[in-house]
Amino acid sequence: MxxxxxxxxxxxxxxxxxxxxxxxxxxxxxxxxxxxxxxxxxxxxxxxxxxxxxxxxRSNKTILYADNFYKGAPYKNPHMFDIICGVSHELSRKGYHLSLLNLDSCGKHPKELFEEAILSHSADGIILSGVFATPQIERLMLRYDFPQICIGKPDFDTLLSWIDINNMLSANLAVEHLFSCGSRKIAFMGDHETDKIFMDRLRGFRAAMETVGLEVRDEYIAYNDPDINAIYEAATRILELSDPPDGIICTNGLMAVGTIRAIEVKGLSVPEEIELVAFDDYPYSPAVSVPPTVIDIDLFSLGVQAGNLLLKRVRDPAMLIQTYTALPRILERDTTRTKSKIT
Amino acid sequence: MxxxxxxxxxxxxxxxxxxxxxxxxxxxxxxxxxxxxxxxxxxxxxxxxxxxxxxxxRSNKTILYADNFYKGAPYKNPHMFDIICGVSHELSRKGYHLSLLNLDSCGKHPKELFEEAILSHSADGIILSGVFATPQIERLMLRYDFPQICIGKPDFDTLLSWIDINNMLSANLAVEHLFSCGSRKIAFMGDHETDKIFMDRLRGFRAAMETVGLEVRDEYIAYNDPDINAIYEAATRILELSDPPDGIICTNGLMAVGTIRAIEVKGLSVPEEIELVAFDDYPYSPAVSVPPTVIDIDLFSLGVQAGNLLLKRVRDPAMLIQTYTALPRILERDTTRTKSKIT
DNA sequence: CTGAAAGCGCTTACAG
DNA sequence: CTGAAAGCGCTTACAG
CATH class of the missing domain: 1.10.260.40 (lambda repressor-like DNA-binding domains)
Structure with a gap:
């Protein structure tokens, strides 16, 4: 047969x-x-x-992608799946398969699942979300010398490989863009101080402001819950300051929606009187009446690189990868206008 | 060792x-x-x-999930990934692995990729997006008697197994809900007539309206591009009709954003003067100032069922699965108010 | 209730 | 440049 x-x-x-x-x-x-x-x-x-x-x-030509694939995860964090798409793209080009390891669905401890995966020789390597990278998991991976790469830098000093995006750099880009568009008084609409990504962006913001020689004012920085009406009010408060900003950075798309509404209600014209840059094109840009300029981070290509580097590591067991990548880029739309365009 | x-x-x-x-x-x-x-x-x-x-x-305990995992796919269609999460959940509970088959990334025809997968015996079955189900693929699957299930009913008479959501039923639910909330003149904000899902919902809408004894008025139905300002204008036009509706169904979240804005600008109170039900909780609900009542379709559980049924098919080669499932449910929020609540 | 042995379909030193 | 043969680490009739 x-x-x-x-x-x-x-x-x-x-x-x-x-x-x-x-x-x-x-x-x-x-x-x-x-x-x-x-x-x-x-x-x-x-x-x-x-x-x-x-x-x-003695090799499966398959790589594991380990994470919690819980109900609703793609809505809460679509970025993770764009990374997966990138990994899948790269691996299938190279003749490898990508298999999902669902850490969430069988009551077992991740460590157990990882160890089973390694010991059963069912994959040549593993990509795992950095949040699962603990010292315990590090020991496991190193003991078996199992090729691995974490998506997101683990929060401890580690010999694990990882790849991450550079949030400070993207905040820098936002500031530079606003500055080049003429903004001199820049506000920052942020998440809570517990949000790691936001705090990195805030740090980048402060550093970039210093570089271009602008002052960071406390009253220009808001820490918000993800509640659209609260964001709207916070933005309104900032706009009603006696000396209001002429530029705003929003740490995510929801901030941009609330902030743009506040700007419209106050009757300010964009980008003439106030300019705005937001992080994350997705998902809200299509729902805003004036399409926002946005800092887009290419997570697909982060995935491609993760796959590529891991495959190199599979061939060369001595390799250690620890790198920031996934360069941000500006998508200029209607909330900013670059002066003096070099054409 | x-x-x-x-x-x-x-x-x-x-x-x-x-x-x-x-x-x-x-x-x-x-x-x-x-x-x-x-x-x-x-x-x-x-x-x-x-x-x-x-x-x-002679069995891998692995199932393939075949689709185009192109850059940005999770933003364009997060639902597909929620289905994948459901499949993954079910399979890992049953001791199976889920492997992604990326139809998009190596220039080969899907048919070739499917045939290689089958002939290499690298999986026990396959889940594929219904859009890839052609008569050619049908012949392939049947010739090798390879366990398969399509996500989404193929658009031809087929012996392939498939599972799909019932869009007519969900439209029915929307109408019934508005009716029970007191709406009698119901409008429908829709996509283009080329959109299959929308057209099914529209059909369900017409049927349900007849069932509850309400008239469907042509001027209450709008066919929109996915452009927020165009949607806003279309909604405004309908609200300015000499005999305006007292209930609106929006076929997706973007429609709801534009429509709710139009309602607010016209100064109508929600849900007192006009009620609204939208399809798809994600992604826009958090960005709307008044949280919309929504018909939510549980695609994770569609995935769970797809996995479950396929596994049954793997055990019983004679099985044919063709079924509508993934029942819709109402998430009542601030744009409707049910009369006579049974408590 | 348990084991000897054949077999699954490849790959890879090794010898020629 | 090619092939005989051992081996990868399991499972499964089959015999006892």
Whole structure:
């Protein structure tokens, strides 16, 4: 019924070893017999049995992506799935498979799941969300010398590999953009101080403000709950300051929605009287009456790079990867206008 | 180095056959020797080699999820990923793995990728987006008798298995809810007529209106581009009709944003003067100043069911699954108020 | 209730 | 440049 390497060998009148060599294309086979074997494989519609190859070669050509894939996760954090798309893209280009390891759905401790995955030899490497990177997991990975890369820098000094985005850099970009558009009094609409990403952006904001020689005013910084009406009110308060800002950075899209509404209600014109830059194009940009200029972070390409680096690590066990990447870029739309465009 | 079934057999002083039997828990083993083997497995931290087991048992315990995982897909269609989460949840509960088959990233035709997947025996079954279900793919799946289930009913008569949501039913629910809240003149803010989901909802809307004995007025139905300002204007037009509606159904969240803004600007009070129900809680509900009542469709559980049914099909090759599921439910918030609540 | 042995379909030193 | 043969680590009739 199903046809095997033996059938090909027989039909081509060579050994299975030779067929294997042409399948894998590494060892030398004479062009003539290679062509012949290839032709017969095609004729018989032969595809090697993956399990058998995996067993013999001690490698599955599969990478695990470990995270909590809980109900609603894609709504709460679509970015994570864009990363997965990038990983999948890169891996399938390289002939690898991507398998999901759901840390969330069977009551077992992640450590147990990781160890099973490693010991069962069901993958060549693993990509895991940085939030699962604990010293315990670090020990596990290092003990088995299992190729791994964390998405997001673990919050302790570690020998694990990781890749992360540079939030300070993107805040810097926001400030520079507003500055080049003419803003001199820049406000910052932020999340709570417990939000790590926001705090990194705030730090980048402060640093960039100093660089361009602008003052950071306490009354220009708001810490908000994710509540649209509260955001609206906070923005209104800032706009009604006796000396109001002429530029605003919003740490996420929801902030931008509330802030833009406040600006409209106050009757200020955008971008003439006040300019605005927000982080995250998704999801709110289409729902805002004046399309906001936005700092977009390419998480797909973060995924591509994570996949690429992990594959390198699979080949070179000595490699340690710890890097910031995923450069931000400005999508200029209607809430800012660059002066003096260089064309 | 890595420890195998032989090591366990030796340590437990039994044959590898016996160890295998306790691992798989199917054939009979005396309680005493079972306990002993189990204990030793634990002691030696033994996990069976998955590739070897796969080869011997001719089954990988893995299911493929095939779709285009292109850059930005999770923003454009987060629902698909919620389905994947549901599938992953169900499969990992049942000891199966979920592997992504990216149809988008290597220039090969999907048919080729499917055939390779089948012939390489790298999975026990496949879940694929219904848009890839063509007669050609149908022939392929049926020829190899490969367990499959499409997410979304294929648009031709087919022997493929599929699972889909019932958009007519959810529209029905929207109408019934508005009716029970007192609305009698109901408008419908829709997508273009080319949108299949919208057209199903519109059909359900018409049917439900007839059932409750209300008239469907042409001027109450708008076909919109996904442009927030255009939606706002269309909604305004409808609200300014000489005989305006007292209830509105929005076929998606963006429609709701634009419509609610139009309602606010016209100074109508919600839900007193006009009520509104929208489809899709995500992503816009948090960005609207008055939280909309919404029809939520549980796609995670659609995924759970898809996984569950496919696994049944893997066991019973004769099974054909064709079913509507993923029942919609109302999340009542501030844009409607149910009269006569039964408490 | 348990084990010897064949087999799953490949890959890879090794010898020639 | 090619092939014989061992081996990867399990599972599963089959016999006892």
């Amino acid at each position: 199903t046809i095997t390497i033996k059938d090909i060998a027989k039909a081509a009148d060579v050994s299975t070893a030779t067929v294997s060599k042409v399948i894998n294309g590494k060892m030398y086979v004479s062009p003539a017999t290679r062509e012949n074997v290839l032709r017969i494989m095609k004729e018989l519609n032969y595809v090697p049995n993956a399990s058998a190859a995996n067993l013999a070669r | 890595t420890i195998t079934i032989k090591d366990i057999a030796k340590a437990a002083d039994v044959s590898t056959a016996t160890v295998s039997k306790v691992i798989n828990g199917k054939m009979y083993v005396s309680p005493a020797t079972r306990e002993n083997v189990l204990r030793i497995m634990k002691e030696l931290n033994y996990v069976p080699n998955a590739s070897a087991a796969n080869l011997a048992r």
